[in-house]
Amino acid sequence: MRGILEGYSKGTPIFSNEKHNIISSxxxxxYAAVTRARxxxxxxxxxxxxxEPILAYWKHHELVRVIPNTEGLPNLSLARKSSPEEWNERGKTFFERKQYEQAVFCFKKSKNEQNRRLADAYHLRQIARTSIRNFDEETVKSKFIRAAEAFKICSRVEQEASYYQDVDMHEEAGDVYARExxxxxxxxxxxxxxxxRKAGDCFEKVNMYKQ
Structure with a gap:
């Protein structure tokens, strides 16, 4: 990109973490806007x-067409509304790519509540896992509990129990398995x-069923 902007009179801005921290969001x-547009x-x-800098980059690669204000806006009604089926397929694509937050959005638009709940559970799992490095123990624990509860709604027993175990909530994990x-x-x-006592009761039930 630097080569493209060589003729740009103001040059390439120097990155400042404080000044440009909003760039990430x-x-x-x-990205969400580009990938969701049909x-x-x-x-x-x-x-x-x-x-100007990003516009110069896009124009160099012929990615955009600039319409001056003097021409007025084109007829926006040309845009076609996506069908629920199309939103659902888009959601599946995002889910397969492990882009769960985007998948949640698409499944919500398609009114596929079952897939929306599942994508939301996996999104909460992502949040829980990434929180380990950045938050205190109690905050991390609460995020894993939220993920476990989300998987419970989706009837995903193994995932529900495993996220309790990840934060040493073994009794709660045992309750999940016993419930099922x-x-x-x-x-x-x-x-x-x-x-x-709970362990003994469960072992007794295991032996009873084996007999």
Whole structure:
């Protein structure tokens, strides 16, 4: 990009973490807008001076067409509304790419509540995992609990139990397995939690079923 901007009189700005920290979220918004557009994307710019560098890059690669204000806006009614089926397929694509937040948006638009809940659960799992490096123990724990509860809504027993175990909530994980009649797994979790009575009850049920 630097070569493209060599003729740009103001040069390439020097990155400043304090001054440009908003760029990350803005780029995410731009990415979401570009990937969700089915046919065309309109960008209305009210500050042409600040957008000059990126506009120069886009124009160099013939990615945009600039319409001067004097021409007025084209007929925006040409844009076609996406159908629920199209939103659903787009959601599946995002889900397969592990872009769960975008998948949630698409499934919501398609009114596919089952897939929306599942994508939301995986999104909460992503948040929980990334929080380990940046937050205190209690905050991390609360995020894993939210992920576990989301998987419960989706009837994903193994995922629900595993996220309790990830934050050493072994008794809660045991309760999940016991609720579903998975007594051997429940007993192991209760043992880790030193809940001997619950573990014993589950082992008894396992032996009873084996007999």
């Amino acid at each position: 803005e780029l995410k918004n731009l 046919h065309r994307l309109w960008i209305l710019d009210d500050n042409s001076e600040q957008s 009649g998975m007594y051997e797994s429940a007993a192991r979790c209760y043992n880790k939690a030193k809940k001997w």
